[in-house]
Amino acid sequence: xxxxxxxxxxxxxxxxxxxxxxxxxxxxxxxxDEWIQQRTGISQxxxxxxxxxxxxxxxxxxxxxxxxxxxxxADVDLIVFATLSPDIDWPSCACLLAAxxxxxxxxxxxxxxxxxxxxxxxxxxxxxxxxxxARRALVVGGEIHSTGLDLTTRGxxxxxxxxxxxxxxxxxPSDDDQRGLLSTHLHAEGKFAEKLWLEAAASxxxxxxxxxxxxxxxxxxxxxxxxxxxxxxxxxxxxxxxQEALAFNGLGVKDLDLLIPHQANLRxxxxxxxxLELDESKVVNNIERFGNTTAAxxxxxxxxxxxxxxxxxxxIVCLAAFGAGFTWAAALLRW
Amino acid sequence: xPPDDQxxxxxxxxHLPGVAVGNDALASALGVDADEMARATGVKxxxxxxxGQGPSDLALExxxxxxxxxxxxxGDLGLIVFATATPDVTFPGAACYLQDKLAAPTVGAVxxxxxxxxxxxxLDLALAFAQLPAPGGGADARYARVxxxxxxxxxxxxxxxxxxxxxxxxxxxxAGAAVVGHGDRGPRVRSVRWYTDGTLADRFWxxxxxxxxxxxxxxxxxxxxxxxxxxxxxxxxxxVVESRLAEVAHEVxxxxxxxxxxxxxxxxxxxxxxxxxxxxxxxxxAAEKTVVxxxxxxxxxxxxxxxxxxxxxxxxxxGARVLLAAAGPGLAWGAAALEM
Numbered sequence: 001x002x003x004x005x006x007x008x009x010x011x012x013x014x015x016x017x018x019x020x021x022x023x024x025x026x027x028x029x030x031x032x033d034e035w036i037q038q039r040t041g042i043s044q045x046x047x048x049x050x051x052x053x054x055x056x057x058x059x060x061x062x063x064x065x066x067x068x069x070x071x072x073x074a075d076v077d078l079i080v081f082a083t084l085s086p087d088i089d090w091p092s093c094a095c096l097l098a099a100x101x102x103x104x105x106x107x108x109x110x111x112x113x114x115x116x117x118x119x120x121x122x123x124x125x126x127x128x129x130x131x132x133x134a135r136r137a138l139v140v141g142g143e144i145h146s147t148g149l150d151l152t153t154r155g156x157x158x159x160x161x162x163x164x165x166x167x168x169x170x171x172x173p174s175d176d177d178q179r180g181l182l183s184t185h186l187h188a189e190g191k192f193a194e195k196l197w198l199e200a201a202a203s204x205x206x207x208x209x210x211x212x213x214x215x216x217x218x219x220x221x222x223x224x225x226x227x228x229x230x231x232x233x234x235x236x237x238x239x240x241x242x243q244e245a246l247a248f249n250g251l252g253v254k255d256l257d258l259l260i261p262h263q264a265n266l267r268x269x270x271x272x273x274x275x276l277e278l279d280e281s282k283v284v285n286n287i288e289r290f291g292n293t294t295a296a297x298x299x300x301x302x303x304x305x306x307x308x309x310x311x312x313x314x315x316i317v318c319l320a321a322f323g324a325g326f327t328w329a330a331a332l333l334r335w
Numbered sequence: 336x337p338p339d340d341q342x343x344x345x346x347x348x349x350h351l352p353g354v355a356v357g358n359d360a361l362a363s364a365l366g367v368d369a370d371e372m373a374r375a376t377g378v379k380x381x382x383x384x385x386x387g388q389g390p391s392d393l394a395l396e397x398x399x400x401x402x403x404x405x406x407x408x409x410g411d412l413g414l415i416v417f418a419t420a421t422p423d424v425t426f427p428g429a430a431c432y433l434q435d436k437l438a439a440p441t442v443g444a445v446x447x448x449x450x451x452x453x454x455x456x457x458l459d460l461a462l463a464f465a466q467l468p469a470p471g472g473g474a475d476a477r478y479a480r481v482x483x484x485x486x487x488x489x490x491x492x493x494x495x496x497x498x499x500x501x502x503x504x505x506x507x508x509x510a511g512a513a514v515v516g517h518g519d520r521g522p523r524v525r526s527v528r529w530y531t532d533g534t535l536a537d538r539f540w541x542x543x544x545x546x547x548x549x550x551x552x553x554x555x556x557x558x559x560x561x562x563x564x565x566x567x568x569x570x571x572x573x574x575v576v577e578s579r580l581a582e583v584a585h586e587v588x589x590x591x592x593x594x595x596x597x598x599x600x601x602x603x604x605x606x607x608x609x610x611x612x613x614x615x616x617x618x619x620x621a622a623e624k625t626v627v628x629x630x631x632x633x634x635x636x637x638x639x640x641x642x643x644x645x646x647x648x649x650x651x652x653x654g655a656r657v658l659l660a661a662a663g664p665g666l667a668w669g670a671a672a673l674e675m
Binding site: 100 | 384386387388389390392414415420421422423424425426427428430431432433434435436441442443444445446447448449450456459460462463464466467468470487488489490491492527529530531532533534536539540541542543544545546547548549550551552553554555558563664665666667669
């Protein structure tokens with residue numbers, strides 16, 4: 001049966017125990033706490049210390065989300081997993097997570113949309129539920145970046161930014177059609193695909209991965225970024241999509257109680273808040289402690305905001321993301 | 336939902352790259368006899384993309400056909416969903432590349448990964464968006480036209496040595512595309528059902544690069560050992576796949592009150608053509624009404640069903656009943672019922 005509106009019924013998060021400070025990175029590469037903080041606002045991130053997949057963190061986050069919702073895995077009939085760093089090449093993390101949770105036979109798929117992967121996944125699950133094609137969905141964002149970063153001086157521009165983590169929500173029908181997910185807004189501009197990207201393994205190359213991809217001056221098996229170019233587009237697209245989401249619902253910036261932006265760079269988020277004339281108290285930033293966890297950043301930040309009481313019943317909350325693709329997206333919720 | 340309100344595949348397209356690669360062309364590299372290879376795999380031929388061609392390049396050709404068949408301007412697209420397990424690069428996804436190549440507007444573009452159920456997954460999602468209600472009533476006009484692309488370039492990740500003969504003879508490249516929306520032409524999508532069972536994930540998989548491997552997701556040793564090539568235990572999977580395919584096909588037939596004997600066409604896609612045919616037989620579908628994509632152009636995981644549908648659709652009368660069913664890595668499997 002189709003439903004009028006969906007709502008987040010429970011939320012969870014998980015990060016590895018191991019904290020890697022900027023000072024610890026300075027031991028491995030030519031960088032400094034001051035350099036990293038000034039450019040990104042990051043002072044530490046979490047990295048795994050042994051074989052661990054995005055689905056291992058995702059499982060912990062998903063179990064917390066289910067507990068918070070008062071539901072079991074049997075109450076879920078769809079899993080959407082957002083990641084750009086899957087446990088294995090294929091099949092999907094969603095399949096692996098379903099097995100770890102004992103989900104039985106259900107539809108489960110991965111969304112690969114980088115920094116906006118969680119918002120795209122939330123939009124997908126919302127559409128499936130509202131169209132009556134699913135009843136309740138587990139939506140997970142999870143990444144293990146640390147095994148795919150060049151943590152030497154050669155890779156420092158990108159290597160210092162990313163952290164491992166996962167966040168999960170249970171999405172289901174809202175019993176109050178005024179509350180829940182109000183709308184979602186999805187965008188992309190593939191013209192800039194190679195401004196922030198990870199080339200190898202690349203199916204378009206024969207072979208898709210080879211020893212030379214792992215080494216050399218600029219190895220293609222590590223992510224590469226034109227930071228200034230990305231920054232410039234981020235600070236344009238973020239406010240654009242936030243305004244689009246508000247306008248779609250007949251609301252304005254003054255109605256916004258809390259903005260939960262993707263955590264890519266503190267300077268981007270400060271710039272966006274200033275441009276929107278949004279008080280910093282209405283913007284959630286935790287990149288200082290987690291780095292950029294890509295698809296996991298928004299559910300982790302939302303989890304903290306809920307726990308800290310910054311999200312209250314009736315709050316108008318905007319989740320917004322911009323990143324590789326380029327892709328960008330927003331979701332507006334009345335909590 | 337009344338049939339007239341059901342979204343349709345308004346236009347579809349298929350693209351196979353380059354020239355056909357016959358069994359003769361592969362046999363010596365794989366250390367087998369060509370006839371023996373044809374008998375063992377049931378694959379007549381396959382196509383391989385050129386160096387530099389990714390799934391977005393193959394899908395571009397298919398998408399142009401789908402747009403033209405549906406009289407859809409690229410500017411009218413509201414969302415691009417690309418089902419693939421083998422994107423052009425690791426990230427961003429093939430959908431972003433396709434969007435650029437089509438010169439589509441800055442609408443959403445997203446890759447979904449459901450392996451051989453990829454098209455069914457993308458279709459499920461496209462239908463959900465196409466059916467979304469607008470806040471003020473009616474359908475959400477933003478998603479009036481959704482482009483689905485489904486395809487793979489698997490050949491660049493295959494082992495062209497005797498070690499790889501099981502998979503290399505069977506897996507192949509290609510892409511299909513479909514424009515989904517409300518309209519008065521193209522097959523109606525009567526139902527879609529698909530499932531996964533991750534407990535069987537390591538029976539048919541491509542393990543590396545593997546982000547779970549500490550401290551580096553792909554090492555020279557992994558490449559030396561060939562663990563970045565697909566592997567499958569087809570003997571173990573065969574009976575499971577045949578029964579899952581038959582179950583899910585039965586489910587979509589039953590939802591529509593159809594029985595197997597009424598079908599005009601059944602497209603059944605699995606990496607082993609014999610398994611696909613066995614599932615069709617178990618359902619009571621006649622051999623001459625069964626199309627097995629893997630036999631015709633190798634197993635293109637996400638792409639096979641849509642590609643085979645595009646190749647067969649012109650021969651079907653209006654009102655014809657078509658069953659699609661596929662299974663593959665995950666395990667992921669599913670079926671759809673279409674009315675032409």
